[in-house]
Amino acid sequence: MPEYITAKEPFRFYTRKHLSELTGYRAATLQELRDTIKKVSGSCVYHHTHRFLQQHQHISPEPPNDFAYWITDVLGEDELGEKISSIDIIQFSTIRSLREKIVKTIDEYFKVKPSAKLKFAHPGEEFYFIKSVSFVLPTNYSVYTLSEFIDVLHKITIDSIYFHIFEARLRLEKADNDFSNWIEHSIGNQKLADEISRLDPYTYTLEDLRRTIIRIVERVMAV
Amino acid sequence: MTQIEDYIPIVGQSTIDDLRLLGERLGGIVIQNVNSTSVGGGVAEILSRMIPLLKDLNVDARWDLIKGGERFFEVTKKIHNALHGKVEDINKRDFDIFLETSQKNIEELVTYGDIVFVHDPQPIALIKKRSNNKWIWRCHVDVSSPRQRVWQFLMNFIVKYDSAVFSAPSFSQKLPIRQFLISPSIDPLSDKNKELPKETIDAVLKKYNIAQDKPIVTQISRFDRLKDPLGVIESYRQVKKYVDCQLILAGGTAADDPEGIRVLEEVQEKAKKDKDIHILLLPQSDIDVNALQRASTIIIQKSIKEGFGLTVAEALWKAKPVVASSVGGITLQIKHKHSGLLCHTIDGAAFALKQLLNSPEYAKKLGENGKEHVRNNFLITRHLKDYMLLFLALYHPEDIVYL
Numbered sequence: 001m002p003e004y005i006t007a008k009e010p011f012r013f014y015t016r017k018h019l020s021e022l023t024g025y026r027a028a029t030l031q032e033l034r035d036t037i038k039k040v041s042g043s044c045v046y047h048h049t050h051r052f053l054q055q056h057q058h059i060s061p062e063p064p065n066d067f068a069y070w071i072t073d074v075l076g077e078d079e080l081g082e083k084i085s086s087i088d089i090i091q092f093s094t095i096r097s098l099r100e101k102i103v104k105t106i107d108e109y110f111k112v113k114p115s116a117k118l119k120f121a122h123p124g125e126e127f128y129f130i131k132s133v134s135f136v137l138p139t140n141y142s143v144y145t146l147s148e149f150i151d152v153l154h155k156i157t158i159d160s161i162y163f164h165i166f167e168a169r170l171r172l173e174k175a176d177n178d179f180s181n182w183i184e185h186s187i188g189n190q191k192l193a194d195e196i197s198r199l200d201p202y203t204y205t206l207e208d209l210r211r212t213i214i215r216i217v218e219r220v221m222a223v
Numbered sequence: 224m225t226q227i228e229d230y231i232p233i234v235g236q237s238t239i240d241d242l243r244l245l246g247e248r249l250g251g252i253v254i255q256n257v258n259s260t261s262v263g264g265g266v267a268e269i270l271s272r273m274i275p276l277l278k279d280l281n282v283d284a285r286w287d288l289i290k291g292g293e294r295f296f297e298v299t300k301k302i303h304n305a306l307h308g309k310v311e312d313i314n315k316r317d318f319d320i321f322l323e324t325s326q327k328n329i330e331e332l333v334t335y336g337d338i339v340f341v342h343d344p345q346p347i348a349l350i351k352k353r354s355n356n357k358w359i360w361r362c363h364v365d366v367s368s369p370r371q372r373v374w375q376f377l378m379n380f381i382v383k384y385d386s387a388v389f390s391a392p393s394f395s396q397k398l399p400i401r402q403f404l405i406s407p408s409i410d411p412l413s414d415k416n417k418e419l420p421k422e423t424i425d426a427v428l429k430k431y432n433i434a435q436d437k438p439i440v441t442q443i444s445r446f447d448r449l450k451d452p453l454g455v456i457e458s459y460r461q462v463k464k465y466v467d468c469q470l471i472l473a474g475g476t477a478a479d480d481p482e483g484i485r486v487l488e489e490v491q492e493k494a495k496k497d498k499d500i501h502i503l504l505l506p507q508s509d510i511d512v513n514a515l516q517r518a519s520t521i522i523i524q525k526s527i528k529e530g531f532g533l534t535v536a537e538a539l540w541k542a543k544p545v546v547a548s549s550v551g552g553i554t555l556q557i558k559h560k561h562s563g564l565l566c567h568t569i570d571g572a573a574f575a576l577k578q579l580l581n582s583p584e585y586a587k588k589l590g591e592n593g594k595e596h597v598r599n600n601f602l603i604t605r606h607l608k609d610y611m612l613l614f615l616a617l618y619h620p621e622d623i624v625y626l
Contacts, residue, residue, distance in 0.1 A: 131237075133612070134622065137245075139244065140240075
């Protein structure tokens with residue numbers, strides 16, 4: 001039975017807390033937004049493409065992307081906002097490549113609609129660039145079996161789920177999320193690992209993601 | 224006294240566990256908070272709540288006060304207004320008074336903290352005592368458009384700190400030191416925000432002669448032009464043509480604030496022919512504010528300018544649908560059409576009120592979303608987390624910190 005398989009290595013749950021650091025950069029036009037996206041740190045691009053997930057975790061589905069929100073709601077460029085919010089973040093394994101895609105999307109839009117450069121935000125509605133400072137620390141939970149894994153998944157904070165799913169993969173540039181890594185290499189269940197890898201976590205609220213992962217693992221354990 | 228465990232039913236055991244993990248990482252570090260008053264004002268209120276909770280998390284947080292006479296505080300009041308962008312007649316003599324009192328505090332106050340956490344401009348000059356310890360300047364004021372002469376005076380001190388903290392992105396300035404964004408918070412267990420029995424709410428309404436026979440729209444704010452109470456009445460009048468409702472404008476005004484008294488008189492004059500408008504000059508009663516918010520169908524906050532606007536978070540925490548101006552920190556608390564409705568004009572506010580009064584299910588959903596948003600982002604537990612991370616950040620310059 002899958003739930004009795006003991007892992008070669010335990011899975012240690014970590015949690016990640018973030019603090020927002022102000023950069024002093026701001027943009028009032030699309031051109032300024034584009035130029036500043038090019039020069040800010042990766043931690044800043046990461047913040048604005050992931051903040052929404054944590055701060056608005058109860059709203060779904062919602063573009064996890066501050067750039068798209070500002071372009072649509074403040075500049076009124078709905079089409080570009082939609083293009084930016086539809087960028088399939090899960091396909092990018094580095095912040096660098098995600099940044100390039102955002103800039104390229106804006107550049108292409110300028111070619112089709114040069115007048116978009118004329119739009120500007122009213123005072124007070126400018127885009128303020130912020131970066132995430134992440135603090136990663138181990139929790140007291142360490143598990144050897146899928147059964148224990150599910151028990152802990154039920155009770156850890158969503159910050160912990162967030163860290164293992166989003167931050168580990170994109171910001172720490174691991175090939176896959178931590179859960180799939182452990183299930184594949186320590187539990188030896190490639191099929192279950194793949195099933196979790198295939199989830200597009202950007203289309204779930206964090207609580208939905210928790211429930212979905214638990215359901216997938218429980219289904220496999222019941223076989 | 225409230226303990227950290229008391230928040231478990233509100234934010235969950237795991238959130239408190241994580242706070243304890245952070246507290247452990249700050250073992251042995253003394254955090255010395257310094258401000259100018261132990262009672263009255265938002266800073267004293269938040270410190271008096273947070274310091275016991277930090278201690279409960281095993282963080283050695285302490286609190287000291289600077290001293291100052293009447294003239295010093297007259298000057299710091301002018302500085303405060305100038306930071307808000309108000310034209311103030313501040314002369315060299317004022318700056319001299321500030322520096323003289325600051326010098327006395329520099330001589331008398333012992334800065335023993337491993338981290339000295341200085342709140343607002345009054346104690347800012349203490350940085351001259353800097354030795355090998357870490358220093359943070361916490362700005363609780365909206366400095367999005369400060370008077371430059373005053374800001375440049377303060378800059379002489381600010382640049383000597385390790386870090387500065389602001390409440391909203393738009394308050395940040397170009398600075399050569401690290402600056403962090405930490406929003407203020409509300410305490411769900413305080414008198415202003417705790418659950419109230421229906422009898423208490425009913426008693427408060429009775430006290431102010433407010434019937435519950437029609438929907439109630441409420442703005443809780445001091446009587447100040449920047450809160451636009453006259454605009455609220457105009458919005459209400461537009462709504463009243465279509466939906467029979469009542470309006471509560473409740474707040475205080477300081478006896479020594481002639482402008483506030485003038486605004487109150489204008490509001491009373493504008494409202495006098497409508498028995499469904501209730502103008503309440505509230506004493507400092509948090510339970511009354513709490514009850515009025517809970518009794519309301521919709522909360523409005525039609526500010527023209529706003530520091531952070533925590534009355535919005537208070538309303539959202541009570542799962543109330545909120546209509547609010549898209550200014551200052553309000554935009555952090557409300558995402559338009561998700562956790563409330565934002566507006567820019569009297570007409571826009573009126574339209575939003577009508578929408579919510581006519582679509583109770585939609586209004587309910589916005590209120591529920593708003594409550595969850597506050598639970599995740601604007602409760603005192605998040606504030607504690609941010610402060611502990613801030614203290615840790617002083618020892619870690621990197622963007623990803625492994626503790």
